[in-house]
Amino acid sequence: METILVLTHVDETGSALTKASLEAVSAGVELAKQHTAKLTIGVLGADAPAAAGAVAATGARLLAVSGEAFAQPRYATDAAACEAICRAAQASIVLAPGSSRFTRVAAGVAHRLGGFLDTHITSLSSNDSVDATRWFYRQRVEATISREARPWFLLLDAGTHAAFAGESAAAQVEPVAVTLPATRTTVEGLRSPMRDAQTIRPDAKLLFVTGAGWTKKQPDGHIHVAEAGELILAFLRLSGASLGSSKSLADQKAEGAGEEQSVLPFLTHMNQIGQTGSTPRHAKGLSTCCHGEEPHVVGWRFIGERRAISLDPNCGWTRGKADVVYVADAFQVMAKVNALLEARSA
Numbered sequence: 001m002e003t004i005l006v007l008t009h010v011d012e013t014g015s016a017l018t019k020a021s022l023e024a025v026s027a028g029v030e031l032a033k034q035h036t037a038k039l040t041i042g043v044l045g046a047d048a049p050a051a052a053g054a055v056a057a058t059g060a061r062l063l064a065v066s067g068e069a070f071a072q073p074r075y076a077t078d079a080a081a082c083e084a085i086c087r088a089a090q091a092s093i094v095l096a097p098g099s100s101r102f103t104r105v106a107a108g109v110a111h112r113l114g115g116f117l118d119t120h121i122t123s124l125s126s127n128d129s130v131d132a133t134r135w136f137y138r139q140r141v142e143a144t145i146s147r148e149a150r151p152w153f154l155l156l157d158a159g160t161h162a163a164f165a166g167e168s169a170a171a172q173v174e175p176v177a178v179t180l181p182a183t184r185t186t187v188e189g190l191r192s193p194m195r196d197a198q199t200i201r202p203d204a205k206l207l208f209v210t211g212a213g214w215t216k217k218q219p220d221g222h223i224h225v226a227e228a229g230e231l232i233l234a235f236l237r238l239s240g241a242s243l244g245s246s247k248s249l250a251d252q253k254a255e256g257a258g259e260e261q262s263v264l265p266f267l268t269h270m271n272q273i274g275q276t277g278s279t280p281r282h283a284k285g286l287s288t289c290c291h292g293e294e295p296h297v298v299g300w301r302f303i304g305e306r307r308a309i310s311l312d313p314n315c316g317w318t319r320g321k322a323d324v325v326y327v328a329d330a331f332q333v334m335a336k337v338n339a340l341l342e343a344r345s346a
């Protein structure tokens, strides 16, 4: 008989659970139902009891480690907190979001508990025991894993489960005491890039992909890189989309600016989508000025509805890789789209 613990943590407000935590809660509720197992949810953060209200409707036992020492991610305090929650819950299966905060400590905590850890889990299913799936070899091979060893820690990839959305209520939360370990790291605060500079937004509904066409000679015989940059940034600002790129565009360097400076200064290889790039998860994707070649499109595996704007009626997108293709000039289309979005937000 399994006992299931979902480890969660708060977001930057200190008193609300992250979306990825709520996704892990959904996975835990589902798994507990399948196994008629006892479910415990552990919450970590500055004001964990306040955050726990969001999952009161699960009816799970709620454990919390709270206080200023846990306001910021830090290995020593986070590992001690997770260990204390795990020991209090005595769980055989521990689910947690694969956030940077938990990815950093999960292996250490599993070791302290004498358990095993698997990461990048995308789904869970049950027969007699628990099966977990994850992808290998750049999302080409999907494996189903099961283990006899317990406790079994599973870090879930973001975007693979619906976020738990039960009614918020006052929760009966059991505080878990943690003996504070010696700390060497003092967290002085957070410095994050401006919204305009942060172009990779995993929680965005839309992935907006830019291809090398933005920097190519256009029908008027000229290139328009500066205009391309303005159109792209304006669309990102107005839509909140996440920015992806083809390899050809991410590889292009600005003339005379050295190895590091991309032709579009806000683009890096972190934005690259595809076989040698990333495979993000978004409900929709819009490709612009990109040919849609296979090594690029394999990165679109987890994009729901796919649309593309390309001048080439024979591009890869039109050959069955997109749901809708606009054979049109992306400069003109995006200028019009931006004007419509601008008018709507005014």
Ligand SMILES: Cc1cc2nc3c(=O)[nH]c(=O)nc-3n(C[C@H](O)[C@H](O)[C@H](O)COP(=O)(O)OP(=O)(O)OC[C@H]3O[C@@H](n4cnc5c(N)ncnc54)[C@H](O)[C@@H]3O)c2cc1C
Pocket: 210, 211, 212, 213, 214, 216, 218, 245, 246, 247, 248, 249, 272, 273, 274, 275, 276, 277, 278, 288, 289, 290, 291, 292, 293, 294, 295, 296, 299, 309, 310, 311, 312, 315, 328, 329, 330, 331
């Ligand atoms: C081992 C290997 C790994 C690779 N990995 C990746 C990867 O991870 N990701 C990746 O992206 N690629 C990858 N590639 C490269 C890939 O094969 C393509 O070369 C690349 O995706 C092409 O980028 P692109 O479509 O932006 O550029 P191009 O092929 O140059 O296409 C540009 C397109 O823009 C269109 N266009 C131009 N102007 C306009 C306009 N005004 N409006 C609309 N459309 C316009 C053109 O018609 C053209 O179709 C890999 C290749 C290899 C061999």
